[in-house]
Amino acid sequence: MFRKSALVLTAIIALTGVLAACSKGNGGEGAAPGNSQPATETASAPAAESPVSSTGKFDPPVKITTARPVASDVVYKEGEDTKNNVHIQWAKDKLGINIDYIWTVGTYDAYHNKIKLALASNEPLPDVFIVEDAQLAKQVIESGRAMDISEAYDMYASERMKQMYADNPTAWQSVSKDGRKFGIPILQTGAGEDPILWIRQDWLDKLSLQAPTTIEELEAVMDAFVNQDPDGNNKKDTAGIALTLRDGFNSWVDGKFVFGAYSKDGVLPKYWHENAEGQLEYGSIHPDMKQGLAKFHEWYTKGYLFEDAGAADLFAAFEKFNQGKVGIIAGPYWMGDWPLPDVFKNVPESVIKPYPLPRGPEGVHAPGERLVKSRMFFNKDFKHMDAFFKYYDETLGYWYNDENSDFKYGFAEGYDYVLENGEAVYDPEKLPNGYINAGKYMLSWNPPNVPFVELNVYKDLATGKPAETYLEKKLAGLPPLKVEGGAVLANDLDKSVHDRFVGAPTKTMESKGVMLNKLENETFVKIVYGRLPLDDFDKFVANWKASGGDQITEEVNEWYQSVK
Structure with missing residues (x-):
């Protein structure tokens, strides 16, 4: 079931434009937000839409507050930090979204303790926040302070995002209560810990x-x-x-x-x-x-x-x-x-x-690896779910060979790739500051995954298939042992429990x-x-x-x- 994601990527890319055009007149699940039916009285209604300019940016800009641990695995260029970096600037320039970190801590344990304290003392929560601990996730949902995003998801999530979760429906179990969605499960690669x-x-x-x-x-x-x-x-x-x-x-x-x-x-x-x-x-x-x-x-x-x-x-x-x-x-x-x-x-x-x-x-x-290890929750008073889903869909472009994606080559030029004569080069020695994973600056703390897509590319590369798509070229630039190991695992996935x-x-x-x-x-x-x-x-x-x-x-x- 999980491996379907890898098989439908091409179809999704082709269909996205068609669905977007048709939705304006059909009133279905993919309908434009203005044509959607209002939420029922028993469900949480999505917040009003933010104005979007002809360039696709929110105008005036919208602010999304968040928080995170800044552990040793998060590396910045000199002169950059959590609040001022290439990804923060991208979100502002491309989408008109100002990502504001209202607090940071040094470890993952300290982060989760601060979320627990906020719940216990009724202190303000960020608009968007991650929870890895399953017990804490349960507390967040039961606290009544997390937004029920069921209608917002139906209204604003892109078709490719909906397909990704439709292919992995058990992921919702980690953020659901009484059939309602109280967060976004962050998917893993699908086999990241399979030996x-x-x-x-x-x-x-x-x-x-x-x-x-x-x-x-x-x-x-x-x-x-x-x-x-x-x-x-x-x-x-x-x-x-x-x-x-x-x-x-x-x-x-x-x-x-x-x-x-x-x-x-x-x-x-x-x-x-x-x-x-x-x-x-x-x-x-x-x-x-x-x-x-x-x-x-x-x-x-x-x-x-x-x-x-x-x-x-x-x-x-x-x-x-x-x-x-x-x-x-x-x-x-x-x-x-x-x-x-x-x-x-x-x-x-x-x-x-x-x-x-x-x-x-x-x-x-x-x-077999657990499909979900962390979840993204939203403050019940957050007003810009439309902006979040637009942002999240943009970050998915890394996996979809999307010609229009700013992440088609990687997470940031000069960080994980450089362009030479119009071609992306992934050699760390050609990067001015060495390899830096700017994907870790995202709201999800890591780039979103589409399960099993990465492994299937490794399998193709191991057979000698030339790297032709954006994703194939990116992954072909990784250390050969990792690519070879991914190919071995990709041929053995049916053995995972x-x-x-x-x-x-x-x-x-x-x-x-x-x-x-x-x-x-x-x-x-x-x-x-x-x-x-x-x-x-x-x-x-x-x-x-x-x-x-x-x-x-x-x-x-x-x-x-x-x-x-």
């Missing part, structure tokens, strides 16, 4: 090995990496696979795919899955977990895992690989851009290649979730390390259910029935 295997190809070649296609072959490769001195230093100091177990099996590089290899229904730890009766069940208590835990314990005893995997976080796992002491890591395709290239600094002769996940007795089932519970934490999760999560993580890690016997998994399940897990399951299914 593939990254392997030291030079180690494979040195030991005359082929890339593994099954779990059994993976074990043979790991055994060789541990016991046949692949780094040639005459020491037994290498491990098979880098992963982190510190937070249980709940990170980008946790090896969760191993559980899926032994579960015919694709049951994974930490994920809620639908059973044959249409009810959601928590994967971590499913009997299939025992086979995965037994396999990880076997790998630990054979030295395939590095010794402190149970205490290490994901950055420590990256470091083990990048120091040249581990030959395999399973993680997202974008790791070919960061952080894996650091291995070349430490081991210049190293070669890395991406490969599909290996099959197990029950096939391949891997964790998605968490079926995407709602806010339930009442019992709030009161007992931390305790239950600690119980689970400690039990799993102790079984892997051999400090508990495998059969203690059954004791864990009984304890989990009796300590609040059964109540959580009931609450999760109440939510699931309400959104099905």
